[in-house]
Amino acid sequence: MYPIVDKKILSENVKLLKIKAPLVAKKALPGQFIILRIDEKGERIPLTIADSDPKEGTVTIIFLEVGKTTKQLGLLHVGDSLENFAGPLGMPSEVKKYGTVVCVGGGVGIAPLYPIVKALKKEGNFVISILGAKSKDLLLLEPEIRAFSDEFYIATDDGSKGHKGFVSDVLQQVIDKHKVEMVMAIGPIIMMKVVSNLTKKYNIKTLVSLNPIMVDGTGMCGGCRVSIDGKTKFACVDGPEFDGHKVDYDNLMLRNRRFVHAEGESCKLAGDQ
């Protein structure tokens, strides 16, 4: 069992949990993820690691409540425990000195971006961060990421903070102003697609972190397969980070809708209880 040692409500449907999982905490690197199961009847879901503390033996996850499992997870409190918490899984981020890097985070994708921003800064990169959300209330980890950024921008759909519009608009301005060596983008699939299309024009290396549906997370089921440059890769063992210019985003969007019907049924039943 893996006890919850801290909980924060970051916005109406975005929650932070700090979980005691010493083995995972000891090995976790930026870009990696975990698989958790709440209880004996639960499903296994992957979540990218938002932070980890090997001394404390804790791992932080931040999640958007979208389905039955994440909603149930959001209802847990400090002192409750998770049945299973396995990791760290996947390949870590390619953290090294690139020069000038732009880190683009959208929505709940800002959470897994945070450890990468920290690590890239530590390597001596000039880090420019661009965070996007629907409105200012939904912006995650703003002060935390700002603290490790040399330049920092915000874009909101409603203009309640920073630029009114998309992160890609801000990215365009940054590219016009700087010689950018690498772009790291984590967020909704559509955001990663738009960012990748933009950077491709300038031939800027772009990494994205994908979050397909998974079951085991160890390369066994192939449910998380993604098409990279026409070749099938497993996000759980080959990823979750891939060259943004080579990802078939449309196929990923389609595969992530595989069980929407069942998800609806599951949520409805849970709500009825």
Add this chain to the structure above:
Amino acid sequence: MSVRKTKHDMPEQPPQERIKNFKEVPYGYSKEIAIEEAKRCLQCKNKPCMKGCPVEIDIPGFIGCIAQGDFEKAAEVIKAKNNLPAISGRVCPYESQCEGECTLKKIGEPVGIGRLERFIADFEREKGKKPPQKPKSTGKSVAVVGSGPAGLTCAGDLARMGHIVTVFEALHDPGGVLMYGIPEFRLPKAIVKSEVEYIKSLGVDINYDVVVGKSITVQELRDEFDAVFIGTGAGLPNWLNIPGENLDGVYSANEFLTRVNMMKAYRFPEYDTPVKIGKVVVTFGAGNVAMDCARTALRLGAEKSYILYRRTEAEMPARAEEIEHAKQEGVVFKLLTAPIRFIGDEKGILKAVEYLKMQLGEPDDSGRRRPVPIIGSEEKLAIDTALVAIGQSPNPLIPQTMKDLKVGKHGNIIADDDGRTSLPGIFAGGDIATGAATVILAMGAGKRAARAIDDYLKNNK
């Protein structure tokens, strides 16, 4: 007195009944039938059946006990060699192993050795298993990676030799393929759990959620333990590599079976993991896993469940009993057909498969006649779900993270017959070393590796 020429039948659920549930198909022998069947055994002096047993059970020995009505003694004889008889008694390919060597085959059917093993294992479980006396501890420790048939067997045998054994399992349940792969109706999960409990009663400790290679490396285990056994299996699914394989509706056999068996999707929404199959399901491949997929699809409510195979029934790798059960349940076999592409709708949802008719040509490397496509024979079949069950490759996680470990061209860890790898103190066995094979061969490998590890611990340290 003349010997009965045929095996006693094992009563089973009628096909039309059982496709509506996930309960086990055969009920097993009664005491009376078991004794009658055991009396068919000729008690050959040279014990030919034992040559066919990868885990070295004294087969005439335990059958002799059954014939005398001494089931407890029969259990002891089996347990002396095999810690997991309720499992092997259900999923072994007896026809090509022990029963394949039985002298009675000269005049008729062999003794139902598998059925008798299962009978004794069930008798013992219902009565309550008693763990054997704990041996004196050697003080030596062994880490076993993976709790599938190879790992459990190796762990159990090592514990009985007095070593301190810790198993590391990546998933949340023990058993590996016994839990995620083989369906409930063929191997009830309560039975797997009971066998695992027995292994634990021998003093084996099992840790879950530990993905060796990620959560901890083999080298770290090697530093902490006196020896390491790797039994991580053949978890990596093979694909057809035809267009449309990433459409919504195409599953690997592993994903489909894991959802249904381990995550209990057949009890959705009581359990949270869903599975979606629609009306027409096609399974590609003709091994035991393919039969499991096709039969599971029927139980989930598929109106039609097809097996598409590029050769003929004679070349099918599945056990005869599995093929027979699938046929009885209404699985339709479309033989000499090879898929060439999956077709989806504008939303990317699977709608059809296009395939070519084949004919058999010259024998290939495996000795089986090679299927050759018939030009211009393309046909389409409207389907909702495709299950790809054309084999698995060794799990790459450990070889990937352990550069010094010698690996074969198929990604298998290179190990000798007793499990010794290229690194001292590190052993491997089962599908990770041989490529995908059977449960009993993995158990045999675990058994031989346990002996080699024992030898290593006594002499090298």
